[in-house]
Amino acid sequence: xxxxxxxxxxxxxxxxxxxxxxxxxxxxxxxxxxxxxxxxxxxxxxxxxxxxxxxxxxxxxxxxxxxxxxxxxxxxxxxxxxxxxxxxxxxxxxxxxxxxxxxxxxxxxxxxxxxxxxxxxxxxxxxxxxxxxxxxxxxxxxxxxxxxxxxxxxxxxxxxxxxxxxxxxxxxxxxxxxxxxxxxxxxxxxxxxxxxxxxxxxxxxxxxxxxxxxxxxxxxxxxxxxxxxxxxxxxxxxxxxxxxxxxxxxxxxxxxxxxxxxxxxxxxxxxxxxxxxxxxxxxxxxxxxxxxxxxxxxxxxxxxxxxxxxxxxxxxxxxxxxxxxxxxxxxxxxxxxxxxxxxxxxxxxxxxxxxxxxxxxxxxxxxxxxxxxxxxxxxxxxxxxxxxxxxxxxxxxxxxxxxxxxxxxxxxxxxxxxxxxxxxxxxxxxxxxxxxxxxxxxxxxxxxxxxxxxxxxxxxxxxxxxxxxxxxxxxxxxxxxxxxxxxxxxxxxxxxxxxxxxxxxxxxxxxxxxxxxxxxxxxxxxxxxxxxxxxxxxxxxxxxxxxxxxxxxxxxxxxxxxxxxxxxxxxxxxxxxxxxxxxxxxxxxxxxxxxxxxxxxxxxxxxxxxxxxxxxxxxxxxxxxxxxxxxxxxxxxxxxxxxxxxxx
Numbered sequence: 001x002x003x004x005x006x007x008x009x010x011x012x013x014x015x016x017x018x019x020x021x022x023x024x025x026x027x028x029x030x031x032x033x034x035x036x037x038x039x040x041x042x043x044x045x046x047x048x049x050x051x052x053x054x055x056x057x058x059x060x061x062x063x064x065x066x067x068x069x070x071x072x073x074x075x076x077x078x079x080x081x082x083x084x085x086x087x088x089x090x091x092x093x094x095x096x097x098x099x100x101x102x103x104x105x106x107x108x109x110x111x112x113x114x115x116x117x118x119x120x121x122x123x124x125x126x127x128x129x130x131x132x133x134x135x136x137x138x139x140x141x142x143x144x145x146x147x148x149x150x151x152x153x154x155x156x157x158x159x160x161x162x163x164x165x166x167x168x169x170x171x172x173x174x175x176x177x178x179x180x181x182x183x184x185x186x187x188x189x190x191x192x193x194x195x196x197x198x199x200x201x202x203x204x205x206x207x208x209x210x211x212x213x214x215x216x217x218x219x220x221x222x223x224x225x226x227x228x229x230x231x232x233x234x235x236x237x238x239x240x241x242x243x244x245x246x247x248x249x250x251x252x253x254x255x256x257x258x259x260x261x262x263x264x265x266x267x268x269x270x271x272x273x274x275x276x277x278x279x280x281x282x283x284x285x286x287x288x289x290x291x292x293x294x295x296x297x298x299x300x301x302x303x304x305x306x307x308x309x310x311x312x313x314x315x316x317x318x319x320x321x322x323x324x325x326x327x328x329x330x331x332x333x334x335x336x337x338x339x340x341x342x343x344x345x346x347x348x349x350x351x352x353x354x355x356x357x358x359x360x361x362x363x364x365x366x367x368x369x370x371x372x373x374x375x376x377x378x379x380x381x382x383x384x385x386x387x388x389x390x391x392x393x394x395x396x397x398x399x400x401x402x403x404x405x406x407x408x409x410x411x412x413x414x415x416x417x418x419x420x421x422x423x424x425x426x427x428x429x430x431x432x433x434x435x436x437x438x439x440x441x442x443x444x445x446x447x448x449x450x451x452x453x454x455x456x457x458x459x460x461x462x463x464x465x466x467x468x469x470x471x472x473x474x475x476x477x478x479x480x481x482x483x484x485x486x487x488x489x490x491x492x493x494x495x496x497x498x499x500x501x502x503x504x505x506x507x508x509x510x511x512x513x514x515x516x517x518x519x520x521x522x523x524x525x526x527x528x529x530x531x532x533x534x535x536x537x538x539x540x541x542x543x544x545x546x547x548x549x550x551x552x553x554x555x556x557x558x559x560x561x562x563x564x565x566x567x568x569x570x571x572x573x574x575x576x577x578x579x580x581x582x583x584x585x586x587x588x589x590x591x592x593x594x595x596x597x598x599x600x601x602x603x604x605x606x607x608x609x610x611x612x613x614x615x616x617x618x619x620x621x622x623x624x625x626x627x628x629x630x631x632x633x634x635x636x637x638x639x640x641x642x643x644x645x646x647x648x
Contacts, residue, residue, distance in 0.1 A: 002249025004156045005225055006191045009131045013114050015148045021155050024629040026148030030113040031058045032140050035100045037065035038118035038543055040077050040498040042137030043084045044460045045642060046144055054089045055146035058108060061085045062093040062100035066494050067356040068363050073495040076454025087449040089442045097438035098329030098355045101297040105208050106331055107436060110242045111226030116143045120215045120542040120566060121297050127208030129226030129246050134215060136544035136570040138641050150631060154191040154220050155255035161198030163263030167423030168412040171206035172299055172396035175213035176268040176278050177260060182217045184276035185536035188565045192222040195248055198262045199224060203428055204233040205301035212298045213378050216275040218564050238434045267411055270394035273382040281399050284409040290371035292323045292404035294397050296360040299376035300328020302335050303426055304397045309341035310424035311401050317349035318407030324365055326353035334433045362386040362491035374400045381485045383510050457498045461552050463575035463639035470556055470598040472530040473522050476508060476515055477592045480534035484567060486511055487546040497545060504549040519553035532590050533560035538567025547574045559624060561587055572632040575640035579611060579624040586622045594618060605633050
């Protein structure tokens with residue numbers, strides 16, 4: 001039997017375990033990336049491990065999230081990141097150089113290598129043939145120290161691409177079609193591998209758009225083969241020596257096969273408030289639009305903006321529509337400036353935004369009250385934009401810009417037909433501008449580097465060893481599809497990312513602003529707090545603060561119908577016990593304030609995955625399961641990975 005591309009790369013990097021889907025394996029990580037929203041804590045944790053220098057082939061720290069510097073906190077954290085990178089052997093991409101995923105594909109990605117990033121959209125690297133996985137910052141810190149990264153040996157889903165995208169249909173529509181097919185839940189433990197004749201019709205930037213939004217599927221990662229298109233892209237970046245031809249064997253077997261005919265797709269949109277709420281753009285025709293934002297790590301490429309420039313040439317943005325464009329990297333901005341595209345975009349009435357995450361994470365460009373905002377980013381969770389009453393739709397750059405011109409939801413095919421516009425056939429350049437002057441190399445004399453620590457930066461808090469028994473109170477009960485944004489807000493709140501006591505005050509603030517007060521009261525009564533959730537708890541970002549801050553507030557367990565991969569791993573990493581209902585109907589019998597006890601937790605975990613929980617308030621007993629590897633069980637009992645690593 002032949003092997004999938006996924007299996008080939010994983011087997012090349014195996015440190016522990018063997019190829020056996022469903023079992024735990026440990027792999028060697030070649031490269032890591034962090035961004036400033038998660039990286040500050042990752043490096044604080046790395047420092048706590050006492051390792052003098054990173055042990056990966058390459059580690060890059062990006063400043064791309066909280067680049068809006070209102071108050072001293074972000075500027076202080078950026079200087080901390082710069083000095084700690086210089087000290088420990090990490091390259092630093094300065095604020096303004098671009099979004100981590102875009103820059104990493106352009107300047108560092110290598111086919112066949114493993115990449116672990118403290119950002120859930122790290123799978124963007126799959127567009128260049130990397131096995132690129134998002135994880136919590138603590139997992140990345142361990143990998144930088146030379147430790148293995150552990151994951152479930154995946155099931156591999158083959159997506160056979162046939163045909164070719166028709167004019168005015170783009171890679172974003174492929175990503176949205178995947179969400180329509182797979183939804184945002186139920187895909188934990190799988191990797192999506194793209195194959196088929198249609199692959200050759202897609203450029204690397206288009207492939208990166210598709211793998212980027214694989215994060216919204218909940219899969220471990222997504223990957224494309226490394227072929228002639230990959231070679232041409234790397235050569236144009238001046239990195240042709242990094243190319244390696246990679247693909248699945250012709251007789252490779254997969255756990256599931258899906259076929260997608262690219263020629264049958266049409267413009268799609270993810271409607272509020274989930275990337276999985278997909279409809280045809282033609283069904284939304286005529287809906288008034290107030291704001292359009294183009295960019296982010298999903299659609300921030302040179303290819304995307306060249307098309308935008310061609311479409312707006314000689315036209316003006318509708319007077320009702322506030323429109324902004326954020327290039328994914330400084331390289332893209334340089335290319336647009338040199339070739340005159342920026343002139344066309346600005347002349348049309350588009351605002352040029354910084355090459356950063358910005359609007360995607362809600363730290364700027366919040367729309368007006370009750371508005372409709374079209375965005376080319378990857379998430380449209382409630383209030384992520386910073387305006388709770390706004391309706392955010394995720395669309396392609398083509399749909400976004402024609403809707404900005406008309407002032408209403410517009411199918412770009414209809415717009416082209418009515419305005420007699422030809423599809424802009426854009427080719428990637430034979431040579432990109434390769435200016436890495438905003439990427440700082442680490443010091444050759446690390447012992448001389450003094451690490452800057454501002455007043456907002458504290459030591460990473462540690463948990464206590466897990467108690468013998470839990471005497472708990474349900475601090476909150478929430479519903480299905482609770483995202484990490486629900487748990488700990490993004491946007492402007494992230495300036496407290498290295499100040500956990502302060503950041504913890506905002507846990508669940510968009511659902512229940514009194515949560516942190518209630519948790520403190522529970523701790524004062526000598527009880528442990530427990531969170532009860534529904535299906536797909538912990539969707540979205542890899543932000544480990546969604547586990548770290550609840551840990552700081554005394555949360556010892558989360559009981560849900562199901563959980564997403566990265567968040568469950570983060571819970572274990574911080575000594576919080578993740579539990580799943582064996583009978584989902586039991587969820588309906590629990591209320592906030594109920595007293596739950598779990599006797600002899602350590603003993604029950606040592607005997608297997610099934611745990612007995614007693615609801616003292618309702619006089620009920622629940623059978624729940626802790627789906628943990630032996631290693632994760634040890635993390636939880638030790639009070640978290642940092643305790644486990646430093647005391648082992």
